[in-house]
Amino acid sequence: MLKVINVTKEFHGNVVISNINLEVRDNDKVAIIGLHNSGKTVLMEILSGEIKPTQGKVLLDGKKVNNRKIAYAPQIPKFVPTMKVKEIMKYVTDNYDPFLDELGLDKEKRIRDLSLDEKKRLSIALSLPFSPKYLLFDDLSSISNITKDFIRKFNGAIILAHHNLKEVWDLIDKVVIISRGRITFNENKEELLYKIVKYVDEKGEHEIWEKTKEDYAEKILKERGVKFDVLGVTPDEVFLYFYARA
Ligand SMILES: Nc1ncnc2c1ncn2[C@@H]1O[C@H](COP(=O)(O)OP(=O)(O)OP(=O)(O)O)[C@@H](O)[C@H]1O
Structure with a gap:
């Protein structure tokens, strides 16, 4: 080792x-x-x-x-x-x-x-x-x-x-x-293989990306009536967005 x-x-x-x-x-x-x-x-x-x-x-x-x-x-x-x-x-x-x-x-x-x-x-x-x-x-x-x-x-x-x-x-x-x-x-x-849920916050100011393995985030957003997209994100984009930002 x-x-x-x-x-x-x-x-x-x-x-x-x-x-x-x-x-x-x-x-x-x-x-x-x-x-x-x-x-x-x-x-x-x-x-x-x-x-x-x-x-x-x-x-x-x-x-x-x-x-x-x-x-x-x-x-x-x-x-x-x-x-x-x-x-x-x-x-x-x-x-x-x-x-x-x-x-x-x-x-x-x-x-x-x-x-x-x-x-x-x-x-x-x-x-x-x-x-x-x-x-x-x-x-x-x-x-x-x-x-x-x-x-x-x-x-x-x-x-x-x-x-x-x-x-x-x-x-x-x-x-x-x-x-x-x-x-x-x-x-x-x-x-690194999860889905990305993208939506805009309540004030309409910020775009939020959340990672989700189950359908939990989607379920909550649906209940709150928030419009969201599920992105098919490749591992490389995941790495850039969540782990390698300056
Ligand atoms: N011999 C050295 N003397 C001074 N600074 C150095 C030396 N070697 C590396 N560094 C600094 O260490 C930091 C990391 O450099 P490194 O070469 O490890 O990056 P890297 O991730 O391999 O980059 P790249 O993808 O461009 O190859 C950089 O800021 C670089 O300038």
Whole structure:
């Protein structure tokens, strides 16, 4: 289990993530969802052991994070542009072919000729010789089907940081929403599948959105004679409206 305990990160006195507590079990499939600048990357860097929190700690099976058990694709992986894929893989193993095949990478290609998606796959390939139990992926914008298939088949926990819940919905079971560096939602994804009832308040001044799993809100509004609409809201709009507002 990956356990995040009271984690806060500051840069030059600026708190960018605050008092985060989170548990990810060995087979959890989790999306960390948030708007631009909400703290997703900082949290992923802390989870992967790339950077240290200012306060709090992260434990993997009760011990300090061991990078080799975590496969981490950063938002923008950095490699020397003139090097070949195989030269980079040689830093971790001479027997790199099966790992490159698994991730659909060409060993002869130079870094400068790789797409961002391929560079992310190379980041992952570097940890495969160590049989990682956790796969962390920061930002799934324009990822290929090869990468998606790899994530689907990965035998372990996955944590995907992304800004658009709809785009990762099929890959995950749990959703953690982060807003201004704080967790505002942490549940199974089904908990985001409710109806939204929209109506205008009695004074006619404010539009109100209410979430409802049963027909309770609708029943009350009907009894009060208030006109309302039931909106078919997608998970992503739900996240924006209820959990990720500034
Ligand atoms: N090394 C750093 N030094 C100073 N501030 C930083 C540093 N890294 C991140 N921040 C700040 O922390 C906040 C959260 O940034 P982060 O990159 O985690 O957001 P994000 O949710 O990943 O955003 P995006 O969706 O744009 O990738 C931002 O205000 C950012 O400017």
